Amino acid sequence: MLHGNYGNIAIEELQLKTPVDPAGWTHVENLDKSLEAKQVLIRGRVQAIRPVGKKMAFLVVRENGFMVQAQQYLVSVQMVKYAAALSRESVIDVEGVVSVPSEQIKATTQQVEVQVRKLYCVSRALPTLRINLEDAARSEAEIEKALQAGEQLSQVGNAFRQFLLSEGFVEIHTPRLIARSSEGGAAVFRLDYKGHPACLAQSPQLHKQMAICADFGRVFEIGPVFRAEDSFTHRHLCEFTGLDVEMEIKKHYYEVMDIVDRLFVSIFDSLNQNCKKDLENVARQYPFEPLKYLRQTLRLTYEEGVQMLKDAGTEIEPFGDLNTEAERKLGQLVLEKYGTKFYILYQYPLAVRPFYTMPCYDNPQYSNSFDVFIRGEEIISGAQRVQNAEMLEKRSESCGIDVKTISTYIDSFRYGAPTHGGFGVVLERVVMLFCGLNNIRKTSLYPRDPQRIAP
Amino acid sequence: MLHGNYGNIAIEELQLKTPVDPAGWTHVENLDKSLEAKQVLIRGRVQAIRPVGKKMAFLVVRENGFMVQAQQYLVSVQMVKYAAALSRESVIDVEGVVSVPSEQIKATTQQVEVQVRKLYCVSRALPTLRINLEDAARSEAEIEKALQAGEQLSQVGNAFRQFLLSEGFVEIHTPRLIARSSEGGAAVFRLDYKGHPACLAQSPQLHKQMAICADFGRVFEIGPVFRAEDSFTHRHLCEFTGLDVEMEIKKHYYEVMDIVDRLFVSIFDSLNQNCKKDLENVARQYPFEPLKYLRQTLRLTYEEGVQMLKDAGTEIEPFGDLNTEAERKLGQLVLEKYGTKFYILYQYPLAVRPFYTMPCYDNPQYSNSFDVFIRGEEIISGAQRVQNAEMLEKRSESCGIDVKTISTYIDSFRYGAPTHGGFGVVLERVVMLFCGLNNIRKTSLYPRDPQRIAP
Numbered sequence: 016m017l018h019g020n021y022g023n024i025a026i027e028e029l030q031l032k033t034p035v036d037p038a039g040w041t042h043v044e045n046l047d048k049s050l051e052a053k054q055v056l057i058r059g060r061v062q063a064i065r066p067v068g069k070k071m072a073f074l075v076v077r078e079n080g081f082m083v084q085a086q087q088y089l090v091s092v093q094m095v096k097y098a099a100a101l102s103r104e105s106v107i108d109v110e111g112v113v114s115v116p117s118e119q120i121k122a123t124t125q126q127v128e129v130q131v132r133k134l135y136c137v138s139r140a141l142p143t144l145r146i147n148l149e150d151a152a153r154s155e156a157e158i159e160k161a162l163q164a165g166e167q168l169s170q171v172g173n174a175f176r177q178f179l180l181s182e183g184f185v186e187i188h189t190p191r192l193i194a195r196s197s198e199g200g201a202a203v204f205r206l207d208y209k210g211h212p213a214c215l216a217q218s219p220q221l222h223k224q225m226a227i228c229a230d231f232g233r234v235f236e237i238g239p240v241f242r243a244e245d246s247f248t249h250r251h252l253c254e255f256t257g258l259d260v261e262m263e264i265k266k267h268y269y270e271v272m273d274i275v276d277r278l279f280v281s282i283f284d285s286l287n288q289n290c291k292k293d294l295e296n297v298a299r300q301y302p303f304e305p306l307k308y309l310r311q312t313l314r315l316t317y318e319e320g321v322q323m324l325k326d327a328g329t330e331i332e333p334f335g336d337l338n339t340e341a342e343r344k345l346g347q348l349v350l351e352k353y354g355t356k357f358y359i360l361y362q363y364p365l366a367v368r369p370f371y372t373m374p375c376y377d378n379p380q381y382s383n384s385f386d387v388f389i390r391g392e393e394i395i396s397g398a399q400r401v402q403n404a405e406m407l408e409k410r411s412e413s414c415g416i417d418v419k420t421i422s423t424y425i426d427s428f429r430y431g432a433p434t435h436g437g438f439g440v441v442l443e444r445v446v447m448l449f450c451g452l453n454n455i456r457k458t459s460l461y462p463r464d465p466q467r468i469a470p
Numbered sequence: 471m472l473h474g475n476y477g478n479i480a481i482e483e484l485q486l487k488t489p490v491d492p493a494g495w496t497h498v499e500n501l502d503k504s505l506e507a508k509q510v511l512i513r514g515r516v517q518a519i520r521p522v523g524k525k526m527a528f529l530v531v532r533e534n535g536f537m538v539q540a541q542q543y544l545v546s547v548q549m550v551k552y553a554a555a556l557s558r559e560s561v562i563d564v565e566g567v568v569s570v571p572s573e574q575i576k577a578t579t580q581q582v583e584v585q586v587r588k589l590y591c592v593s594r595a596l597p598t599l600r601i602n603l604e605d606a607a608r609s610e611a612e613i614e615k616a617l618q619a620g621e622q623l624s625q626v627g628n629a630f631r632q633f634l635l636s637e638g639f640v641e642i643h644t645p646r647l648i649a650r651s652s653e654g655g656a657a658v659f660r661l662d663y664k665g666h667p668a669c670l671a672q673s674p675q676l677h678k679q680m681a682i683c684a685d686f687g688r689v690f691e692i693g694p695v696f697r698a699e700d701s702f703t704h705r706h707l708c709e710f711t712g713l714d715v716e717m718e719i720k721k722h723y724y725e726v727m728d729i730v731d732r733l734f735v736s737i738f739d740s741l742n743q744n745c746k747k748d749l750e751n752v753a754r755q756y757p758f759e760p761l762k763y764l765r766q767t768l769r770l771t772y773e774e775g776v777q778m779l780k781d782a783g784t785e786i787e788p789f790g791d792l793n794t795e796a797e798r799k800l801g802q803l804v805l806e807k808y809g810t811k812f813y814i815l816y817q818y819p820l821a822v823r824p825f826y827t828m829p830c831y832d833n834p835q836y837s838n839s840f841d842v843f844i845r846g847e848e849i850i851s852g853a854q855r856v857q858n859a860e861m862l863e864k865r866s867e868s869c870g871i872d873v874k875t876i877s878t879y880i881d882s883f884r885y886g887a888p889t890h891g892g893f894g895v896v897l898e899r900v901v902m903l904f905c906g907l908n909n910i911r912k913t914s915l916y917p918r919d920p921q922r923i924a925p
Contacts, residue, residue, distance in 0.1 A: 040720055058720065060685070060886060079687055105886045138857055140886030169641040176631075186624040188711045188897070190916045191646065191694045192659075194924040204647075206661035206670075209698070209708075209920045215661075215670075222916060225925065230515070232534055238693060239646045243664070253663075256643045265495055265513065402593060423925035431515060431560040431595030442643070461645045461677060465664045469649040470680065470878035 021094045021134045024108070043078035046125045050113040055129065057083070058108050058137065066099040074098060074131070075124065076109060082124040085109050087131035094134065104140035109133070166293050167286065167446050168256070168458065172237055174285040175258050175440075178278050184233040184260070189222035191215055191239065195420050202244040215241040218439055220371070221424045223261040224400055227435045228427045233262040237442070245465050249454045250392065250444060254463040258445075260397075261437030268373070268383040268399035271436040272359055275387060275395060276312040279357065283308055286449060294450070303451030306356055306389065313349065313358040317381070320360050323348050334364040334380055339392075346391020361385035370414035371407065373399040373436075383436070389448035397438025404428040476549045476589045479563070498533035501580045505568040510584065512538070513563050513592065521554040529553060529586070530579065531564060535751075537579040540564050542586035549589065559595035564588070621748050622741065622901045623711070623913065627692055629740040630713050630895075633733050639688040639715070644677035646670055646694065650875050657699040670696040673894055675826070676879045678716040679855055682890045683882045688717040692897070700920050704909045705847065705899060709918040713900075715852075716892030723828070723838040723854035726891040727814055730842060730850060731767040734812065738763055741904060749905070758906030761811055761844065768804065768813040772836070775815050778803050789835055791822040794847075801846020816840035825869040826862065828854040828891075838891070844903035852893025859883040 041055040059078035066072045072095050074085040087098055101107065110133035120126055176186065192208060193216050204215040216222075219236050226234045240257035264270045283306060286294070297303070315323075321331045324341060327348055331341055349358050365374050365382040375381035384398035401407045407425050408418050418425065446458040456462040461470060496510040514533035521527045527550050529540040542553055556562065565588035575581055631641065647663060648671050659670040671677075674691050681689045695712035719725045738761060741749070752758070770778075776786045779800055786796055804813055820829050820837040830836035839853035856862045862880050863873050873880065901913040911917040916925060 058718075058888075079685065102886075106888050137889060138886045141884045166640060168643060172641060173635070180628070185621060186627060187915060188623065188694070190709050190918050192696070192709050192918055192923060204661055204663070206659055208659070208923050209700075211923055213923050222925075226915065230534065239643070241647070245664075254645050254647050427925075429596045431557070431593045433513075433561055434592060460642060460681065463645050463647055468647060468663050468666055468668055470677075470882075 020091070020132065021097050022136070023139065024135045024137050042081070043076060043083050043125060044081040046083050046113060046127050046129070048115055048127055050127065051115050053113050054110065054132075055113055056108065056110050057129065058106065059083075061101050061103050061105045061107055061140075064099060064101055064103065066095065070095060072098045074101075074107075074109075076107065076129075083127070083129055084120065084124055085111060085129045085131050086114075087134065098131075098134055101136060102140045102142040105136050106138040106140075108135045108137055167290055167297075167450070168442055170286055170290050171282055171442055171445050171449075172256075172258070174282040175278065176235070176237065178281045179233075179235045179260065182233070182274070184235045184262070185231055187223065187226055187231065187234045187236050188238065189216070189219040189226070189236060191241070193222075202242050204241050204243045217242055218257060219259050220369075220439070221421070223259055223437065224371070224435065225424065225427045227261050227263060228430070228432045230433070233260075235260045247465065250447070252443065252455055252459060252463055253465060255444075255455075255459070256442035258440040258442055259437065260439075261435060263433040263435050264399065265434070268385075268397075268436045271397055271399070271438060272314065272361065272385055275359065275385075275397065275438060279387070280308065280310065280312065282445070283357070283449065297450050297452075301450070301452055301457075306449055306451075307350070307354060308357040309353075309355045313353050313355050315349070315358065315360055316362045317360055317364065318362065320345050323352070334366055336364070336367040342388065342393060343391040346388055349388075356390050357388070359385050359387050368398060370411045370416055371398075371400050372410075373401050385438075387438075389445070390451060392444070392448055394444050394448060395438050395440045397436065399434070399436035402428055402432040402434055475546070475587065476552050477591070478594065479590045479592050497536070498531060498538050498580060499536040501538050501568060501582050501584070503570055503582055505582065506570050508568050509565065509587075510568055511563065511565050512584065513561065514538075516556050516558050516560050516562055516595075519554060519556055519558065521550065525550060527553040529556075529562075529564075531562065531584075538582070538584055539575065539579055540566060540584045540586050541569075542589065553586075553589055556591060557595045557597040560591050561593040561595075563590045563592055622745055622905070623897055625741055625745050626737055626897060626900055626904075627711075627713070629737040630733065631690070631692065633736045634688075634690045634715065637688065637729065639690045639717070640686055642678065642681055642686065642689045642691050643693065644671070644674040644681070644691060646696070648677075657697050659696050659698045672697055673712060674714050675824075675894070676876070678714055678892065679826070679890065680879065680882045682716050682718060683885070683887045685888070688715075690715045702920065705902070707898065707910055707914060707918055708920060710899075710910075710914070711897035713895040713897055714892065715894075716890060718888040718890050719854065720889070723840075723852075723891045726852055726854070726893060727769065727816065727840055730814065730840075730852065730893060734842070735763065735765065735767065737900070738812070738904065752905050752907075756905070756907055756912075761904055761906075762805070762809060763812040764808075764810045768808050768810050770804070770813065770815055771817045772815055772819065773817065775800050778807070789819040789821055791819070797843065797848060798846040801843055804843075811845050812843070814840050814842050823853060825866045825871055826853075826855050827865075828856050840893075842893075844900070845906060847899070847903055849899050849903060850893050850895045852891065854889070854891035857883055857887040857889055 039056055041057055043057055043059055059076040062075040062077040062082055064074055069092055072087050075082050076085050087095060109129060109131055111129040111131040113127050114130050115127055193214050195214060203217055206213050218240050223234055223236060236259045238257060239254055241254050244251060321333055324331050324345055329341060329344055350356055362381050363384045365380060368382045368384050373383040375383055386393050387395035401410055404425050411418055443455050443458040447455045494511055496512055498512055498514055514531040517530040517532040517537055519529055524547055527542050530537050531540050542550060564584060564586055566584040566586045568582050569585050571583055648669050650669060658672060661668050673695050678689055678691060691714045693712060694709055696709050699706060776788055779786050779796060782803055784796060784799055805811055817836045818839045820835060823837045823839050828838040830838055841848050842850035856865055859880050866873055898910050898913040902910045
């Protein structure tokens, strides 16, 4: 590989012209007793260095959260000196022979050691990291933490997509740059689009509905959505990943709730099955109780919810909305009575829902809508939509929205529109609440809030 | 279902409180001879209406591109009159009995008919659509077209994701709102972010590299990217769907090209296998030759490409870039010589690549980079990245970029950075070129160009 047995690998030495044989490398994760006495080549970061006299050094090499102890002695004094002078977090290549130690090794590393023959540094970390030595342990936990949240976001997204694809949904991509606010309200980022005023989409609401009008049947989208809210709460971000669903319904918006029910049970099952180790790691740093959920999701009407709160001494305006505190309290009451931390509350007062929400036919003070809660916090908002252009015009006017500003949207219902409904979910919020985390920023790689636009 | 045998279904009648049994409905696609004499319930759009006297009407019902002829007679004169007065594209429910006609039916519809017993209109289209009658056929083809492009985008995205997940890549979500331009240059949308200047990401380039620095190992992202270019070409959009990959490499950027090679062969295979019918439909409207590609993708150096052009009489500046015309010509030459319309051109001149591209160790006029072409047009740009902070500073200065504006990015390489590389793809362009379409707008549901921000 190189001429000597140790040293820094210069960029040019890495760039050999022969394609690398990926089989030539062993992942630290896969180092076990079956490889005893075999020669291996590993790449990882220096987790720790411990020189023992001048003839020997212990290195702990970390790759993807897995660690192995590499023992180096007797090759040469210079080489031991070179190893001892490596900075922590540097990326190194180790060629060596796997050995099984006679004594028990720490449980946090692989159960074999590597006897180092060759040692090269691929990329050297600054000798002093920007964090205090005392914080070093926590910092590594934070690194792992980010990794785990990344894996879980990925897992939730995959489970969401796989379930919907298996149910005949088509994934679509709708524009983030739109001429006008998609949801009304002030919390919208504005920009100049080639001389025209434009907004960043707060949701793909109008466009996913238009896809239904174009006979896509069942659609979903996973993509960024933007809210220019001045929110410094634990659960708001200015940019997050939206999971959006829209579907034709035959008769009733219960069909949408059926999808929510089965979709989320399948997401939770998949997290519990496929992210066991990650969830344990999260729980070590931020202890939480596993989410309690039923095989068939509990459904309560808004009225029933208000009654439960009333019985427990909390008065709620019957045609208003629940505030965060009331939602938490109701979550507690539901847990006590039904033994679940995941449930659907449906048939909300019409007044607290957006203009495109279908009113309840037998009581127009209510609407064909629902919210879904995990651990007492809302994660999903969904509803049947008004698919009649005239009714939409009336509803938007009564909600103070100028019909002219959404005319292309309303027009798309004039040519025969399927009955339909859907819902939206915040990916980061699902991960936060599944893991019982106290802040949504812990689930985002690069969180965006009113004071944070970098890195 | 309803009291009468026909009529308009009012919103409230749809909203029965009993959950619908999805098994109660039959998709038009599934209507075949095995259902002869069975009663079925279908929902679809009125594709055509043909009254025959006063006692009979033929209706063609379309659902998801599949059509069936529904025959209605003898139930009542009023009901025939009601059917004949339906507007085209209205959404209707038909309850009836499947019959097998004695004569051969048109190949474009299902091979059975439905004898109508009940007929309800769920959503009535405006009697005059906004398109001329003469255009009606084309218009429906356009509707189908959009559908197919949607399915293919979905299919390319899925194949991309499935392959990468199977290779150990993690899906990430990086911010679209960033403090500074991710790629330099002027083609960036700017906005005010809570009093701070901000940009819309032109690519997740810097953030996906930072994820590699945080030891994610192999990452990918599928999401919108934004270019404020004043481009009115057939292949530029102001907002498109970017497929981005970044990965650690052990030795050589050939490892990245290996992924590109296998990834795209798998995407093309999956399109050919799973979108047969859609591709035939596209070809009916916009005839194209199926894409020729090799099981192992051809790789040529930039130098070899320039030589081929030279031999064919086209002189190229050896350390400049290929223009669109030269790329097309080279595509033609490659097809003639190697029998493929999909190939990789690598080792580009350093001067024409972004600042974060790794120079070639044995000839710093070249770089460890590549482009990938379909039918003579570029669809992928990739490279090994500079992972050394000092080298990055030098490179960005020599490219005229103020180091201060990208300090968080450069700093992330100071703590030991894995050797890595990656690439970016435009989803819409892959679909356009796979299908030999002449305009990228045909592959986007809601295309965005300098003059188009709605709907």
